[in-house]
Amino acid sequence: MYDIPGKSSDKISMEDASNEVYHGLLCSICPVTLSKPALSYFANEGVIANRIRDWIVGMPMHGFLFPAFTDRTTDIHAALYFSKKNDALNESFINEIIGVNPPMSSVMQKETFEAVLYDVLRDELTMPVMSALSSNMLDLIAENSQNPEPLVLTKNDMVKLISKSGVSDEAVESYEKSADADIEVLADNVVDTKKFEVKTPGITVKTDTDSIEKLETRVIDGFKYLLVPIEDDVEVNGMPVKA
Known part of the structure; x- marks a missing residue:
């Protein structure tokens, strides 16, 4: 439960002027393991003996929050899903519990993006083209840095990016017509922003x-x-x- 603070017309938060109370269901799936054998000192008996092994709840591996909390209000049309590993989404959990098709993981997004790029632009994927494409994508990420939402690259975005990266008009047209290129990926998942x-x-x-x-x-x-x-x-x- 979260008592959402109200905001005045000048966007100043007012903690004592709540207009809505958010109620959500938070589910976490955590591994449970038996603690390791160890010795412990028992003060009452004054002896050192085997410590009683306990069942320990680890950090969450998967989880979800429903309903989502979007734009400071309850959003019953969305749920937040958590996975400790970006490349290990629990597809059956997402399908059966949340009831939607699982999104592509960050690893799958990168692999799919690279496969499409190679298949369509194979003959023109030169070092200068990849350098220019990476620079153009990084510029786009920088332009979006003030946006709280991550940058999503659509097919139209990619057509514009590759057209500025030194490939021929025929290659741009091939990408535009490719059905495999009809994907949306997070920019941070397909280009390394550090190296x-x-x-x-x-x-x-x-x-x-x-x-x-x-x-x-x-x-x-x-x-x-x-x-x-x-x-x-x-x-x-x-x-x-x-x-």
Whole structure:
């Protein structure tokens, strides 16, 4: 139960002017485990002996809140679902208890997004295109940073993003016509906001997202190279060296 504070016309909260009391059902599914064997000191007997093992309730693995609390009021048309692991949604629990089809987990969103992107734009997914696409997505996330709601990327959003990332008009049209691209994903689930990583057999290059544009690919004497600009400070395994 939550006594929702009222708000005046100038948006100032008034704790003693409640207009509504929120009532919700909170359900948590927690693992129960037997405590580990241990010794304990029993003061009354003055002895050290085996401690009585207890059943311990662990942190929740799954749970839900109904009805949801949206825009400071009761929302009987929604429920909040919790999973300790983003990639381990309990589909049967969601189906049978909440009564809806489970959403894609963050891992599934990323895998599906990457599969669609690769299938549709395979021939044009170059290093410069992926660098530009990542930068454009990060810019969009930054623009949405003041919004309390997470940024959701729709098919139309992706069409606009890839069209600005250096692919051909034909590739943009192919993505627009692809039925597999009719998905919605959270931007934070499909792009790393902290680092940009490039891998090739035996070599991994990581950089801050602010430095994506510094990486460059070039063909030299018939061989493809990934170029990394070197500034004044260079370290090898933590040891300062001369470039």
